Amino acid sequence: MFRPVTMRRMSAVVLERDERAVLRELGRLGVLQLTRTRAGPDTAPLSARDRSKELARCDCLLARVQELRQSLGIPSLSQEPKPKEMTLPQAEERLRSMVEQADVLLNRRQRLQQRRSESTAICERVSSYRGLDIPLDQPDRFSFLHFVTGSLPTENLEALQQEIGDNMALLPLPEQKGRQPLIAMTTRRGRLALESALQRAGFQPETLPAVEGATVDTLSEESHREQNQVAAELEQLKAELQSLSAEFAPSLAEIERLTNVERCLLEAEQHFPRTEVAVLLGGWVPTDDAPALAQRVREITNGRCAIETLLPERLCDEEVPVLLRHPRWLRPFEMLVSAYGLPDYRELEPTLFVALSYVLMFGMMFGDAGHGALLATGGLIAMLTGRTAKMRDVGLLLLFGGLSSLAFGVVYGSYFGLDHFKKYALWHDPLEGNPMGLMSVAIGIGIVIISLGLILNIINRFRRGDVLGGLLDKFGVIGVLFYWGALALITQYAAIQSRGLVNVAVILFLVFPIAGWALKEPIEYFLSRRAGHPHAPGSGLFAAITESCVGAFEAVLSYLANTISFVRLAAYAMSHAALLVAAFMMAGEVKYLSVGGGVLSVLVIILGNLVAIVLEGIIASVQALRLEYYEFFGKFFSGRGQPFTPFRLVANEPGSTWFTRTQF
Numbered sequence: 014m015f016r017p018v019t020m021r022r023m024s025a026v027v028l029e030r031d032e033r034a035v036l037r038e039l040g041r042l043g044v045l046q047l048t049r050t051r052a053g054p055d056t057a058p059l060s061a062r063d064r065s066k067e068l069a070r071c072d073c074l075l076a077r078v079q080e081l082r083q084s085l086g087i088p089s090l091s092q093e094p095k096p097k098e099m100t101l102p103q104a105e106e107r108l109r110s111m112v113e114q115a116d117v118l119l120n121r122r123q124r125l126q127q128r129r130s131e132s133t134a135i136c137e138r139v140s141s142y143r144g145l146d147i148p149l150d151q152p153d154r155f156s157f158l159h160f161v162t163g164s165l166p167t168e169n170l171e172a173l174q175q176e177i178g179d180n181m182a183l184l185p186l187p188e189q190k191g192r193q194p195l196i197a198m199t200t201r202r203g204r205l206a207l208e209s210a211l212q213r214a215g216f217q218p219e220t221l222p223a224v225e226g227a228t229v230d231t232l233s234e235e236s237h238r239e240q241n242q243v244a245a246e247l248e249q250l251k252a253e254l255q256s257l258s259a260e261f262a263p264s265l266a267e268i269e270r271l272t273n274v275e276r277c278l279l280e281a282e283q284h285f286p287r288t289e290v291a292v293l294l295g296g297w298v299p300t301d302d303a304p305a306l307a308q309r310v311r312e313i314t315n316g317r318c319a320i321e322t323l324l325p326e327r328l329c330d331e332e333v334p335v336l337l338r339h340p341r342w343l344r345p346f347e348m349l350v351s352a353y354g355l356p357d358y359r360e361l362e363p364t365l366f367v368a369l370s371y372v373l374m375f376g377m378m379f380g381d382a383g384h385g386a387l388l389a390t391g392g393l394i395a396m397l398t399g400r401t402a403k404m405r406d407v408g409l410l411l412l413f414g415g416l417s418s419l420a421f422g423v424v425y426g427s428y429f430g431l432d433h434f435k436k437y438a439l440w441h442d443p444l445e446g447n448p449m450g451l452m453s454v455a456i457g458i459g460i461v462i463i464s465l466g467l468i469l470n471i472i473n474r475f476r477r478g479d480v481l482g483g484l485l486d487k488f489g490v491i492g493v494l495f496y497w498g499a500l501a502l503i504t505q506y507a508a509i510q511s512r513g514l515v516n517v518a519v520i521l522f523l524v525f526p527i528a529g530w531a532l533k534e535p536i537e538y539f540l541s542r543r544a545g546h547p548h549a550p551g552s553g554l555f556a557a558i559t560e561s562c563v564g565a566f567e568a569v570l571s572y573l574a575n576t577i578s579f580v581r582l583a584a585y586a587m588s589h590a591a592l593l594v595a596a597f598m599m600a601g602e603v604k605y606l607s608v609g610g611g612v613l614s615v616l617v618i619i620l621g622n623l624v625a626i627v628l629e630g631i632i633a634s635v636q637a638l639r640l641e642y643y644e645f646f647g648k649f650f651s652g653r654g655q656p657f658t659p660f661r662l663v664a665n666e667p668g669s670t671w672f673t674r675t676q677f
Contacts, residue, residue, distance in 0.1 A: 016362050017355075017654070018336040019300040022048075024293060025310055026319040032292045034313050036281050039294075040274075040662030044306055046334050047296040047660045049284045057286035057293045064279040070101070071276040077108060078269050084119055085258045087265060101275055104268045111261050118254055125247050132239040135222060139229045139236075142186065142196070147221065147229045159204045161211065163218040164192040173214040181207050194219075274662045281660060297334050297657065298322075325358065333358035336657035343368055345410035348403075353642055354652020360473045363650060368413075370462055370645065371637050376417025377455070378585040378633035380443070381593070383429035384626050385422050389415025414634070425586075429622050430593025443586040444594065451583040459579025459644065460500065463572075466648030467493045473649055481540070485533040487568035488648045491526040496572055498522020530565035534558065575644045581636055589629045596621020 023045065027035050039045050052060045081087070099107075142162065165173065170193045174183060181203055186194040197216075199207040211218075224232055285292050298306055307320045325333045335355045339347050346368040356362050379385070392415055395408025422428065426438020435442055443451055467488050474483030484490045502509065502518055509518050534557035596618055604614040646652070 015365065016360075017358055018338050018657075020297045020325060020333050020336070020358070020657075021300050021303045021322040022295070022325065022331065023298050023303060023306070024295045024321045024323075025307075026291050026293055027310070027314050028291055028317050029287065031314045031317060032282070032285075032294075033278065035294065035310055035318075036278050036660075037662065038309060038313055039306075039660055040277060040281075042306065042309070043659045043661040044302045045296040045298045045660055046658055047281055047284050047294075048331075050286055050293060050295045052286035057288055057291070059287045059289070061283050061285050061287065064283050067279050068276060071272050071279065074101070074105060074108065074272050075269065075276075077112070078265055078272070081108070081112060081115060081261070082265060085115060085254060085261065087258045087262050089266070099267070099271055101272070104271050107264060108268055111264065115257060115261070118250060118257065122247065122250050122254070125243050125250065129240060129243045129247070132236045132243065135236045136233060136240070138219065139221060139233050142194075142221065142229045143233050147196075148227075159199050159201055159207070161197045161207065161216075161218060162195075162221055163197075163211075163216050164189070164194045165211070165214050165216040167191060167193045169193075169214040170195070173210060173216075176210050176213075177207070181210075192217075277660075277662050296660070299336060299657075332655055334657040335654035337362065337364065339364055342409065342413075345406040345413070346371065348406055348410075349638065349641070353646055353650070355654030355656055357473075357477075357651050357654045359476050360649075360651060360654070361469050361476075363469065363646070366465060366469075366645075367641055370458075371641055372413050372417045373458065374582055374637040374640060375414045375633050376419075376421040377458075377582050378636060379414070379418045379589060379629055380421030380425045380586055381427040381429065381589065381625075382419045382422030382434075383427075384622070384630075385415045385418030385420070387415070387626065388418060388630065391415070421586075425590070427590065427593070429618075430590070430597060430625075432597075443583070443590045448583065448587065451586065452580055455579050455582035456576060458582060459576050459640075462579075462640070462645050463575055463648065464493070464496070466645045467496065470649035481533070481537060485529045485536070487530055487564060487571070491529040492568065492572075495522060495526035495568075498526075499572070527565050527569070530568055531558075531561045534561035534564070575647075578644055579640065581640075585629070585633055585636060589625060589633075592625045592629065593621060596625070 025035070039047075049061075050056050052058060082089075167188055170183075170185060177183065181197065181199040184196040184198075186196070188194075197207055197211060221229065222232065227235075285294050287293065303322050307322070310318055310320060325331070335358055337347050337351070337355070343364055347364050349371065350356075350362075350364050350367055376385070379388075389412050392408045392411025392413075396405050396412060397408070399405035399408055424439045425442050426435040426440075427442060428434040435445075470486070470488045471483050471490055471493070474480075474486065474489060482489060486492065498518065499522060502522060506515075509515055538557040599621070600614040600617040603617060604610050606613060
């Protein structure tokens with residue numbers, strides 16, 4: 014519970030003919046994280062295969078599947094289809110056949126849409142001139158007259174009518190969208206004058222389509238009939254496409270699944286060096302799963318393999334992946350830890366400490382039995398009815414927070430802020446009595462959490478072999494000596510003075526730790542030089558001394574700031590209570606209104622409680638998380654661990670981000 018799942022480095026030499034079968038089984042089980050191994054005398058002489066061409070082929074096939082999905086509007090299936098025996102060439106051939114069938118209907122739809130667009134455009138062009146029976150076969154058949162059709166801004170019509178001469182005529186048509194359609198005519202001799210006047214008025218000519226033997230009215234009617242016919246054909250075609258989509262959906266899902274599996278296998282094959290006939294597979298596996306996995310590989314290969322498992326301690330140059338496995342009740346807090354980062358494989362894992370401290374701090378800031386009961390009820394409902402594992406984990410987190418809030422509400426005597434229940438408090442309301450007592454409790458909680466962080470840092474340092482850091486780091490042994498010694502001097506100064514030990518205590522608890530911090534970097538510098546490690550430019554002894562002195566000063570300030578930071582536990586507990594007091598004060602003011610005062614008073618109390626639940630709930634959860642990340646994790650937690658990502662051919666359940674132990 015206090016460290017990640019122990020891992021083993023597994024290596025397996027299998028024959029090339031067994032490689033695919035072994036990889037398929039590994040992908041089905043999902044317990045081995047593959048690692049890329051270089052060719053060499055200690056592994057295998059030949060480099061891993063280059064599968065870039067095959068991967069490009071898979072990517073092309075997946076792109077074609079996605080393109081056909083979009084063209085036909087085929088959604089992804091909610092359930093995976095039953096696996097079928099099919100090779101990649103067979104999948105490509107099946108997809109080609111489906112594309113050919115779909116193209117027939119899609120091309121037909123494109124042609125129909127083009128016809129509809131053309132008919133619509135014609136209707137729009139002649140709509141302004143319907144009822145005038147204008148012939149379209151000989152638009153300029155009169156040798157002595159000149160006709161012009163078009164539109165101009167409506168406000169320019171009157172000026173144009175005043176400007177034209179007696180040998181010009183205008184026929185205004187119904188206004189459309191702020192423009193005035195019209196027909197202008199004149200004699201052949203007045204053509205230039207008419208066009209000049211129209212141009213000055215902002216006239217835009219519109220040429221009517223030339224159709225032999227037709228008029229504007231007959232062309233408009235014919236276009237409307239064409240539109241109706243095209244609409245009917247498109248509706249029929251839509252039904253055919255929907256039927257084709259339903260028919261293609263399972264096959265497309267199967268092709269997509271097959272291609273994704275093939276792509277995973279090809280990518281995996283690029284990890285392993287080989288010989289002429291054998292392949293060296295390697296990866297990380299949880300220790301508990303290693304024996305069963307090795308046995309399964311032997312079964313698949315009929316014993317034609319050689320398997321070796323090594324502990325991480327024998328492979329100092331490799332980064333060990335991190336897998337966290339916790340009981341159901343700790344999983345929500347694992348989510349909080351993972352949001353900051355994963356612990357290094359050799360670090361202690363803090364989920365249990367986070368669970369206890371987070372729930373405690375949240376309840377202290379959000380202490381109200383009524384609010385806690387509502388929060389716990391909502392969390393219980395989400396935990397029991399949540400559709401995804403993440404939603405159920407959030408529900409469990411709300412349940413724990415609500416129960417903690419309920420417990421502190423009983424201590425404070427706070428039940429929706431009602432004064433009647435305060436006499437039953439185990440202690441007193443945060444706003445009553447001496448607020449310094451509540452602040453002292455908050456500081457005490459902070460001291461415990463900070464001290465725990467220091468102890469965990471010392472353990473982590475020694476586990477990694479960093480003895481100097483475990484002793485002289487600002488959060489190492491001398492950091493504990495400084496912190497606890499400073500607290501002792503502050504709280505027990507009179508007793509220390511009465512024994513005449515003040516000078517000794519100051520030297521032991523203050524001077525000695527600060528001197529140790531100041532010497533840490535120079536000592537590391539000399540040890541590094543003695544070991545022959547190269548140094549970057551500007552990283553000499555003077556730089557090391559300067560860095561140590563600055564670090565010592567920073568350490569003193571950080572201990573003070575980190576401890577004082579926990580005062581917010583008391584401050585937000587008081588603000589929660591103050592918000593409820595304000596709600597009841599406002600309710601008391603409106604209670605005596607002549608009209609609806611009683612009802613309005615109840616509404617104010619309900620609204621005040623809702624605001625407190627939402628606002629203070631968010632603030633308390635964020636502040637508790639902040640104290641975890643900055644004041645606790647900052648002492649010992651690196652967050653540099655890499656997650657354990659096992660090789661899988663089938664994705665996990667949607668919405669789930671938690672690894673579960675595979676049984677096989």
